[in-house]
């Protein structure tokens with residue numbers, strides 16, 4: 168049987184600065200171009216080496232990227248339409264592309280003006296239809312059920328009921344991410360520590376979500392470069408980071424978050440075992456996990472569905488600093504979407520690569536050799552990559 | 558009944574598009590009947606409307622009338638406005654599990670957000686928000 172295991176490596180990472188008020192002052196495309204140039208330089212490549220592109224979910228077309236960067240011979244371009252699950256799922260497609268010789272160096276960018284551009288509360292009917300489909304447009308929007316904290320908090324509330332998950336479990340995730348952000352030079356919440364008391368005192372956004380359950384609307388971009396192991400070994404700047412296992416998964420039905428036979432079975436439920444099987448290692452082998460943290464409960468849910476503990480046992484898993492640096496499973500070592508910046512999940516990948524290169528500075532997980540990255544998008548699309556160094 | 562019921566021209570909230578099977582579903586609501594697709598092949602009730610039965614693959618279905626009774630499965634209470642036409646916070650968006658199985662996203666009328674509870678019995682009411690559109694909402698029932 169053929170496998171994608173270790174058939175592709177991440178060899179370049181790049182990020183912009185992260186902006187809140189008054190915004191980046193750049194277009195979303197410009198932000199992504201800047202991150203792409205940095206990723207190409209980080210890899211030790213030239214623009215002319217890039218011949219594949221994973222088109223981001225918003226902000227620019229394949230033509231935009233090629234024309235602006237100067238990619239004269241683009242041999243492959245495709246888009247994975249999975250919202251925040253797209254960056255990690257795009258690693259899967261990029262790995263397929265390089266493993267089969269369709270292209271040699273695939274650029275995977277993502278970014279947005281999530282702060283200064285169109286924000287959730289200003290979303291239009293057309294946006295809802297385009298991103299989420301007609302169920303959201305015709306059956307949710309007439310009731311004002313149009314924003315991510317609302318969609319996901321109905322799951323959170325039911326989980327808190329079914330499994331007696333306390334608010335402190337969500338708070339532990341907010342506190343861990345904030346703690347880690349203190350070690351990230353670019354984190355928006357650097358210098359602003361958060362205690363459990365602060366968390367519990369924060370106001371409701373969409374109950375049971377409080378202010379500090381919600382990620383940071385951010386302007387910024389990040390990008391990575393994927394190539395074959397042979398080509399990666401020829402690049403001597405950094406240790407090549409292997410895509411050892413990768414998978415995407417879709418909830419059922421994907422377009423209707425409330426009509427699922429089991430509300431807690433999400434895309435990741437299907438993706439995680441597949442990625443572990445490919446990698447030949449499991450959750451117990453991970454030195455860290457970068458888990459898509461649009462909201463705190465989604466982290467708890469993904470910890471469960473990715474197999475770090477049984478469903479319903481997430482609250483016990485995250486307590487007592489277990490998910491903080493120095494704990495048994497440090498999560499979101501850069502601060503995550505909650506406390507560093509919300510770059511659609513791409514910075515979870517760049518951070519995982521930085522950790523595995525052993526270039527994470529004050530927040531380095533000592534001796535990290537294997538870690539995972541998840542993506543979460545739309546109504547629970549999921550993706551998971553197991554990354555390793557040899 | 559519902560405070561959101563308004564006269565023609567005043568209703569500013571987003572409305573569904575009355576096309577295809579969605580138009581048919583809302584057409585029944587306009588007649589103050591809550592109906593769902595029920596598969597004529599296997600009897601499976603489904604919502605939202607789909608072309609095929611996901612259980613048996615049949616393309617045969619009828620608009621079967623619901624009892625209108627259900628219970629509160631879960632909900633969120635919006636405190637921070639997230640849409641320009643839904644600014645009167647707090648308000649709850651509820652997921653109602655109907656007796657027949659399908660779940661519906663809606664609003665509860667006449668019960669404060671603090672009084673909501675899991676499995677609270679509810680029954681449908683019909684809110685004629687415009688001359689063309691009626692929304693299915695719910696109120697607490699005797700249970």
Ligand SMILES: [Zn+2]
Nearest residue numbers: 596599610613
């Ligand atoms: Zn059927």
